Amino acid sequence: MRRCTLAAAAAATLALGAPVLAMEHKTIIDHPVGTIAADYSGKSRVSLQQVGSVSVGGRPETLRCRWTVSLVVERQARLGSGQEARRTLAQSDVVKGSAPGWCPQRDQAAERLAAKHRDDLHAALMALVEQDRALILAEADRMRGTPREG
Incomplete structure (x- = not known):
C-alpha cells in the first residue's frame, strides 16, 4: 500500500503547473x-494533485484527484x-474541484479543464x-510627471 501512495505522490509532482489555454485582450x-x-x-x-490511497478489497478507496486552474497575465501598456x-497579473x-480516482494524463486533463471553464477564465481575465x-493611469501619470487627481 505504501508503494501506491508513493506512486501517487510522484504522479502529483509531475502534473503540477501545466500551461494550457491562451487568452488575449486589447484595450484603449x-x-x-x-x-x-x-x-x-x-x-x-x-x-x-493526487491525494488519498488505493485500498485493499472490501475497504473504500480514498483516492482523488484535486485540480485547480489559475491565470497568469502579462500586460504591456504603451x-x-x-x-x-x-x-504581470495573476x-x-x-476554478477548482476534485474527482474520484487517479488523476488523468496531465496534458489531456489540463486541456479539458481549461476548455470546460473557458468562461470563468475569461471573466477572471476581464476582472484583472x-x-x-x-x-x-497612475503609471502614465508617473511617466509624464503629472499628479493624479482624486
Whole structure:
C-alpha cells in the first residue's frame, strides 16, 4: 500500500503547473496626455494533485484527484509617445474541484479543464483588466510627471 501512495505522490509532482489555454485582450484608455494602448496576454495553468490511497478489497478507496486552474497575465501598456509599462497579473484558483480516482494524463486533463471553464477564465481575465486600469493611469501619470487627481 505504501508503494501506491508513493506512486501517487510522484504522479502529483509531475502534473503540477501545466500551461494550457491562451487568452488575449486589447484595450484603449483615454488619458489627458495621450492614448494608452494596453495589451493583455493570459495563460491558464492547471495543477493536478493526487491525494488519498488505493485500498485493499472490501475497504473504500480514498483516492482523488484535486485540480485547480489559475491565470497568469502579462500586460504591456504603451503611452502615445512610445513609453511602455509592463506588469504581470495573476489570479490563483480561478476554478477548482476534485474527482474520484487517479488523476488523468496531465496534458489531456489540463486541456479539458481549461476548455470546460473557458468562461470563468475569461471573466477572471476581464476582472484583472478592470483592476489594472487604475494602475495603468497612475503609471502614465508617473511617466509624464503629472499628479493624479482624486
